[in-house]
Amino acid sequence: MPLRRHWDELPTSLRREVERRTGVIVRADSVPEGAACEVAVTLQTPTGRVFCKGGRAESRQGWLYRREARINPWLPEEAPRLRWAVEHGGWLLLGFDHVPGRHPCLEPGSPDLKLVADLLATLARELTPCPPIDVQPFTERWRGLIAPELVDGDTLLHTDMTPRNFLLGDRLRLVDWSAPCRGAAWIDTAFMLVRLVRAGHDPAAAEQWAAEVPAFAQADDEAVTAFTDALVRLWDRAQRTSPAPHRGPLLDAARRWRAHRLSRRRPAG
Known part of the structure; x- marks a missing residue:
């Protein structure tokens, strides 16, 4: 920094x-x-x-x-x-x-959670199709991490879903659009879902929250599972090459979500 x-x-x-x-x-x-x-x-x-x-x-x-x-x-x-x-x-x-306000609380039971879901739903709707501007495709940003067709799309994404980029005053706003991409409409919600797990949600409960966002509810199941695997590999590599205090807890949260996704594939018995 x-x-x-x-x-x-x-x-x-x-x-x-x-x-x-x-x-x-x-x-x-x-x-x-x-x-x-x-x-x-x-x-x-x-x-x-x-x-x-x-x-x-x-x-x-x-x-x-x-x-x-x-x-x-x-x-x-x-x-x-x-x-x-x-x-x-x-x-x-x-x-x-200037946007006055506080960062939303993502802990279980927080009344801010619905506001975050509503904002993500609004952004996915209003930024699809992607405005006619030159932004990096998400398929390019994650080249080699995931099959391109799983994350390709025509929505303008924010991609940096840290709670610090949300400010809640008279309404909830999203700031710092310095890392935009064009991709599948559900990706920003997926990034936020990891933050919920980091904040103490069980992965299943976090997915239930994410399903309130239509773009995520309609996402291909295989694509979401592949996203969790790619995210774990990406953040694991970042933590090994450039360790940072905030990365460890986020990586643990991503691993818990990936384990949840993979457990649903295993046959019973």
Whole structure:
């Protein structure tokens, strides 16, 4: 993760370029966690608050900022609007509508679970067919992990289903569209299902929750099982090559879901 920079550490000329869009910035509060970028800050402007993210334009994350800016106009209202993009002096900053709220609770019994399912159902419906933008096919991203026909589709997917990317205020919204793909409509729900298992759900109960999303309820059974196997292999490889504290619990959750799927194949007796 890149080193996080405070607003007053940025070049003066860059901050002035932003103020040409916002007016005089009266306060800047750094976001302490979440977004994997050099700059993540809430700006208080004369017309209200703006969430600003970004970093060096030629950094490893630079292409992610450009991609997020490119797809934002095509996203439904459940995603915050991009107000401006400033590229100046080797930096690229994006300014979004500020979304106040908390992250949803995914634990068993949480009232937030229905809101998450409803949002995933809405996104799958509104982003099918995929808008006419250039995004990576999921079949390409998972090349060699799964048979392409099992995950191919024409839905614009978010793919990063961490609860930190959901904000619940007056309504539930999904932020950080920096890793989109085009693929089968049920894939985002499958990614979230693993998060539910991580949060304490039994895999069978998590699947019952996921079935509230029509795209997942209609998914091919073989495709979902193959997805669990591919996910375990992908995350196992990531944990071995680049260990991280958050990966272990997620890998365990994916393994539990895969074991559940495979147990349904075994004959009784």
